[in-house]
Amino acid sequence: MSKIPLTVKGAEKLRAELHRLKTVDRPNVIAAIAEARSHGDLSENAEYDAAKERQGFIEGRIQEVEGKLSHSQIIDPQALDADGRCVFGATVDLEDQDSGAQVTYQIVGEDEADIKESKISFNSPLARALIGKYAGDIAQVQAPGGLREYEILDVRYE
Incomplete structure (x- = not known):
């Protein structure tokens, strides 16, 4: 299996979810199964079935x-030395060349x-168009509504 890139914040978020699943959700569903079992016949016990499904x-x-x-x-954007280039973890300010809107x-x-x-996935068409470019460059993205052009105003590593 190939490596999955994550920012530091993304990894922290996953670790927090894992901790919650193991310390809160798992014990709760075990208690719910025990409660449902105490109601008797498991063949017609909807609570038991729902709790088992939730456990799965x-x-x-x-x-x-x-x-x-x-x-x-895990990639820390602040530790990157990409010389102003758009890379994974970078925060990019863009201006739509048609509307002038900034994002x-x-x-x-x-x-x-x-x-x-x-936050956009590095696999998204926009991110793929941005990666490797510098501030001042124009990124062309094939959108459902046609070709869109964005000027890269700034690249930061936060």
């Missing part, structure tokens, strides 16, 4: 998160991507 989901998610963390390559995105791993937080 939690155990699967624990394995998934542990796998991602064990195969992750800021951080290039992150797939699990961290959240457009509401202005």
